[in-house]
Amino acid sequence: MSVNEPGATAPGGPRKARIDRVLFSQEAIAGKVRELAERIRQDYAAVPGANGTGGHGAPLTVVGILKGAFVFTADLVRALGALDVPLQVDFMAVSSYGTATQTSGIIRILKDLDRPIRGQHVLLIEDIVDTGLTLRYLREHLMAQDPASLRACVLLDKPERRLVDVPVEYVGFQIPDEFVVGYGIDYAEQFRYLPYIACVRLEPQ
Numbered sequence: 055m056s057v058n059e060p061g062a063t064a065p066g067g068p069r070k071a072r073i074d075r076v077l078f079s080q081e082a083i084a085g086k087v088r089e090l091a092e093r094i095r096q097d098y099a100a101v102p103g104a105n106g107t108g109g110h111g112a113p114l115t116v117v118g119i120l121k122g123a124f125v126f127t128a129d130l131v132r133a134l135g136a137l138d139v140p141l142q143v144d145f146m147a148v149s150s151y152g153t154a155t156q157t158s159g160i161i162r163i164l165k166d167l168d169r170p171i172r173g174q175h176v177l178l179i180e181d182i183v184d185t186g187l188t189l190r191y192l193r194e195h196l197m198a199q200d201p202a203s204l205r206a207c208v209l210l211d212k213p214e215r216r217l218v219d220v221p222v223e224y225v226g227f228q229i230p231d232e233f234v235v236g237y238g239i240d241y242a243e244q245f246r247y248l249p250y251i252a253c254v255r256l257e258p259q
């Protein structure tokens with residue numbers, strides 16, 4: 055069975071998984087984070103109120119999506135800070151994959167924002183966009199709260215897997231249709247600690 059087919063989670067629990075090959079090294083990811091931060095700095099410098107130079111409105115609010123984007127969010131906000139971009143950080147936690155490699159299609163909010171975002175410039179940070187269902191749901195959820203603007207920054211994009219059309223303003227890397235882990239991204243809660251991004255191979259049952 056391919057890792058992207060339904061049923062990758064056995065009734066007795068998730069299948070054993072091991073790292074197959076590294077897709078992006080720690081250094082490659084760090085370079086991409088700096089590149090994204092520079093693009094974001096330039097773009098928001100032109101947005102009134104979002105550049106911290108005394109304009110009206112609130113500064114940029116970065117919304118990291120837990121759990122998968124926790125490492126990416128931490129690195130990106132520090133890269134933005136190093137470029138003197140003032141920002142606030144909030145988090146949401148959502149889940150649709152559980153311990154499986156196939157989305158359930160049902161997105162559950164496990165933790166919502168702590169602070170209102172009405173009138174704020176919001177930058178949503180995700181680790182990966184696959185079917186697009188999670189990102190579409192999040193964009194609708196956040197837009198309903200009337201932010202001044204909303205953009206999404208996603209480290210990994212799997213365009214082949216998209217089921218719904220959803221805008222992504224900043225993309226780190228495009229990747230093929232393979233299940234990836236590391237740099238915050240898990241398989242059944244394993245591998246989030248890896249400093250690189252890799253494909254996993256599931257052991258036969």
Ligand SMILES: O=P(O)(O)OC[C@H]1O[C@H](OP(=O)(O)OP(=O)(O)O)[C@H](O)[C@@H]1O
Nearest residue numbers: 121122149150151183184185186187188
């Ligand atoms: O485009 P989609 O097909 O919706 O997939 C993308 C989502 O899948 C992962 O979340 P997951 O449900 O695995 O939760 P986690 O971030 O807590 O690991 C990832 O963090 C994205 O939020």
Ligand SMILES: Nc1nc2[nH]cnc2c(=O)[nH]1
Nearest residue numbers: 184232233234239240241
């Ligand atoms: N861990 C992990 N979660 C995902 N959610 C959507 N695609 C993926 C993936 O490739 N790996």
